Amino acid sequence: MTDLHTDPVATAAPEATIAPEAPEAPEAPATDAPGAPDTLVHGLYREGEPIVDTKAPRGPIAERWNTRKFEASLVNPANRRKLTVIIVGTGLAGGAAAATLGEAGYNVKSFCYQDSPRRAHSIAAQGGINAAKNYKEDGDSTFRLFYDTVKGGDYRSRESNVYRLAEVSANIIDQCVAQGVPFAREYGGLLDNRSFGGVQVSRTFYARGQTGQQLLIGAYQALERQVAAGTVEMFTRHEMLEVVIVDGKARGIIARDLVTGEIETHLADAVVLASGGYGNVFFLSTNAMGSNVTATWRAHRKGAHFANPCYTQIHPTCIPVAGEHQSKLTLMSESLRNDGRIWVPKNAADCEKDPREIPEEDRDYYLERIYPSFGNLVPRDIASRQAKNVCDEGRGVGPKVGDFRRGVYLDFTDALKRMSAEAVAEKYGNLLDMYQRITGENPYEVPMRIYPAVHYTMGGLWVDYDLQSSIPGLFVTGEANFSDHGANRLGASALMQGLADGYFVLPNTIRDYLAKGPFPKLEESNEAVVEARASVDARVQKLLSINGDRSVDSFHKELGNIMWEYCGMERSEEGLLKAIDLIRGLRDEFWRNVKVLGAADTLNQSLEKAGRVADFLELGELMCIDALHRRESCGGHFRAESQTEDGEALRHDDEYAYVAAWEWGGQDGAPTLHKEDLVYEFVEMKQRSYK
Amino acid sequence: MNLTLKIWRQAGPKSKGEMVTYPVSGISEDMSFLEMLDVLNEQLNARGEEPIAFDSDCREGICGMCGLMISGKAHGPEVTTTCQLHMRSFSDGDEITIEPWRADAFPVIKDLVVDRSSFDRIIQAGGFISANTGAAPEAHSVPVPKPKADRSFMAAACIGCGACVAACPNASGMLFLGAKITHLGELPQGQPERDARVVNMLTQHDDEGFGGCTNIGECSSACPKEIPLDVINQLNKDLRHALAHGE
Structure with missing residues (x-):
């Protein structure tokens, strides 16, 4: 990290940073710290004090959430209207929270970078939402959903949080139905369910392949109802660029009006970040073009710990990359694995053949072969890694990109024989149409080709049971936090977590904090506010003034290639160390050589992208450091050095059964690792087996 | 190329x-x-x-x-x-x-970027079912006949892109409006506010400067989600019904 002092933000407001249990930010550069080489592990980070979640009650797991709801202070309805809450992001976690807090009578200011809150990327979730309703009477229960989620997360999540998630899941379905979400129904008028990866019960509620859209529209309509009621003020086409911290508490944000370019200060009693995940650090992912880490990263730089950044979900059923021009990858719901069969040719020589001409005995249905009990429904991390393995063996299919075929077949031939084409269309029609639209091939006639792609990030800002980060008054919900999915998220659980946090968890926990307010009135002239705002102004001006030779996209693509190559489906010490070097070099070049045209005081999409990529360039390094320090394989994090004889992920519970919460080490400093031990009282930690 | x-x-x-x-x-x-x-x-x-x-x-x-x-x-x-x-x-x-x-x-x-916040304001005027968080009854307490659920879903597939307005010679937002009226109106949960919804949303639609519908059908043929023209019939039917009931 040599030249990063060129980032104007480096000078901004370090004293506003709070981190109660952390040592002072180190002064010396990480790479050549002559004074303290002994404290830096790998020359990259230092170990700090352990941390604990002090908010989760003890006692029987089924009683903890009720206990917490009872113990959390109440806010008198008359006082609620004196309290202001800022919520950044309008996806399921943010939109649901804004609507619910508005209904409760708080003043809510809701922000999104899109032109309408209805566009948030939750909308793209396809397959469904889990809930322990046990409508199928197939042995499901709250405890089983809890158990499956803990196991699916490879024993790297918190028991208390996951149990609560399973517990409120049933309320979510009730709430959504009451809002008019048109879930799939059976002929008797009752709700239908389907099964999803990693479980053996049918607990997934769905609305064809558009479940996320329908749930988000439900939350969006509830939100707009509160806008009409005057409790929520909506700021569309606004991007949060900094968090305001006064006296150690989160008290507001600095946002840019993306239409006028105006830098605005918004102050509040508490701030909620519901800004989604950071998969776009890979450039190519299933995220939306605008999905970014800026909100959470700016908070991290101000003292919020970032937990498990390396836990990335690579989703197995995406449409393969077609060429250099590609701007994003498209996922096809894993529900397709219910009826589709995944295979590659047994012989590499058959890979160029028309798949319909490859006889049954020459096909390798490798998931069914390796995992006879779960077959095509193994969890996502396993399905993805096995796809990579067969392609690495030279048995991939589809056109070569570079000199490599990255694709496996997802074949509906059997399903089309078993069901009618109409029945398949009824269940999956929009997905198959989308496939045809993108690839130009007809999936009713030719097996589809799929390949894993970056989809979801389990890591995120560290939060306690109340969803409060290490900065008091800063809450984090949905994909933006780290809390519920451990090292791997099961299908149909992201929607569940987003809505659980937004409708039921945050509104109950944030009141415990708000009950201490209203906090002293703040003026925009407050020193910390002025400083935060000045740092944003300076950064905008800096990005516009570099006027180098390379576009923002070219940096983003190069970063993405580094991350995919060395911090993707398989990671190794050698590769990660190399990646860190490459990222530092790239970041240095970015601040010297990026070319951002246009002005600050207008809609400027290049400028928006530049700010996001600048933050990804810092996040990418932390992801690699986290992946490097975790010398075990767990869930989506696969370390080449830690595998069983047959190539399965090998955990080391004795050393790594903890959450890695990273504290920002200053612009030229090294991050500090705080460990939160994961204690399993109700589920026994086992090596996962889906065989 | x-x-x-x-x-x-x-x-x-x-x-x-x-x-x-x-x-x-x-x-x-x-x-x-x-x-x-x-x-x-x-x-x-x-x-x-x-x-x-x-x-x-x-x-x-x-x-x-x-x-x-x-x-x-x-x-x-x-x-x-x-x-x-x-x-x-x-x-x-x-x-x-x-x-x-x-x-x-x-x-x-x-350039090619437009302001579609008028759509959000139409939804604010009544494009929702009032159901505060926590107040919902058990999901299976109200069965919904599958044909109604399916038609509701079909209308709910609207993505609010605005193509219907852009395609219409009158710049009418009736397909967008009709889709929401149909989505919520087909469900039992949508009945209590059905009359007020159509009147309030339509009033907002007109106030925003959208044109009237003259049954040309360009909206539906441009719709990427293939929302059928009959959602506008539904809108008109609901409107007549609401006016007859004195909304």
Whole structure:
């Protein structure tokens, strides 16, 4: 990290940073710290004090959430209207929270970078939402959903949080139905369910392949109802660029009006970040073009710990990359694995053949072969890694990109024989149409080709049971936090977590904090506010003034290639160390050589992208450091050095059964690792087996 | 393939706009339409010209953020969103005009970007079911006949992109409006507010400057989610019903 002092933000407001249990930010550069080489592990980070979640009650797991709801202070309805809450992001976690807090009578200011809150990327979730309703009477229960989620997360999540998630899941379905979400129904008028990866019960509620859209529209309509009621003020086409911290508490944000370019200060009693995940650090992912880490990263730089950044979900059923021009990858719901069969040719020589001409005995249905009990429904991390393995063996299919075929077949031939084409269309029609639209091939006639792609990030800002980060008054919900999915998220659980946090968890926990307010009135002239705002102004001006030779996209693509190559489906010490070097070099070049045209005081999409990529360039390094320090394989994090004889992920519970919460080490400093031990009282930690 | 693009450039909401011609080459048929514009923008950036502003987000046809008038057709020649339109729908040598949605209720912000907040205000006027968090009854307490659930779902598939308005000679938002009326009106949960909903949403629609419907049907044929024209019949039916009940 040599030249990063060129980032104007480096000078901004370090004293506003709070981190109660952390040592002072180190002064010396990480790479050549002559004074303290002994404290830096790998020359990259230092170990700090352990941390604990002090908010989760003890006692029987089924009683903890009720206990917490009872113990959390109440806010008198008359006082609620004196309290202001800022919520950044309008996806399921943010939109649901804004609507619910508005209904409760708080003043809510809701922000999104899109032109309408209805566009948030939750909308793209396809397959469904889990809930322990046990409508199928197939042995499901709250405890089983809890158990499956803990196991699916490879024993790297918190028991208390996951149990609560399973517990409120049933309320979510009730709430959504009451809002008019048109879930799939059976002929008797009752709700239908389907099964999803990693479980053996049918607990997934769905609305064809558009479940996320329908749930988000439900939350969006509830939100707009509160806008009409005057409790929520909506700021569309606004991007949060900094968090305001006064006296150690989160008290507001600095946002840019993306239409006028105006830098605005918004102050509040508490701030909620519901800004989604950071998969776009890979450039190519299933995220939306605008999905970014800026909100959470700016908070991290101000003292919020970032937990498990390396836990990335690579989703197995995406449409393969077609060429250099590609701007994003498209996922096809894993529900397709219910009826589709995944295979590659047994012989590499058959890979160029028309798949319909490859006889049954020459096909390798490798998931069914390796995992006879779960077959095509193994969890996502396993399905993805096995796809990579067969392609690495030279048995991939589809056109070569570079000199490599990255694709496996997802074949509906059997399903089309078993069901009618109409029945398949009824269940999956929009997905198959989308496939045809993108690839130009007809999936009713030719097996589809799929390949894993970056989809979801389990890591995120560290939060306690109340969803409060290490900065008091800063809450984090949905994909933006780290809390519920451990090292791997099961299908149909992201929607569940987003809505659980937004409708039921945050509104109950944030009141415990708000009950201490209203906090002293703040003026925009407050020193910390002025400083935060000045740092944003300076950064905008800096990005516009570099006027180098390379576009923002070219940096983003190069970063993405580094991350995919060395911090993707398989990671190794050698590769990660190399990646860190490459990222530092790239970041240095970015601040010297990026070319951002246009002005600050207008809609400027290049400028928006530049700010996001600048933050990804810092996040990418932390992801690699986290992946490097975790010398075990767990869930989506696969370390080449830690595998069983047959190539399965090998955990080391004795050393790594903890959450890695990273504290920002200053612009030229090294991050500090705080460990939160994961204690399993109700589920026994086992090596996962889906065989 | 090589193409000639004629693109609407407009520096800001109050600036005068104009069509500008840009040749592009080396376009692959596997590119999406927006990836083709990404290529052009990279070239513009490299030679010091400000890239063309256009909206897009999910790029998988579901968020409704993208929307361009492509050679006079909303979202271009296929029944899909602009982001899901691929260059295999065009031929080498084609001349393609690219304009923003044009409607009084969708003012241009810059280049191809328009302001569709009028749609949000229509929803605020009544496009919801009032059900506070926590107040919901058990989901199975109210069965919904499958045909009604299916029709509700069909209408709920609207992505709010605005193609219906852009395609309509009257710049009417009736398809958008009818879709929401049908989505909520088909469900038992939507009944208590059904009369007020249609009246309030329609009033807001008219106040925003959208035109009236004259049953031309361009909206439905441009709709990437194939929302049928009969949702406007539903809207009219609900309106008559509501007025008869004194709303």
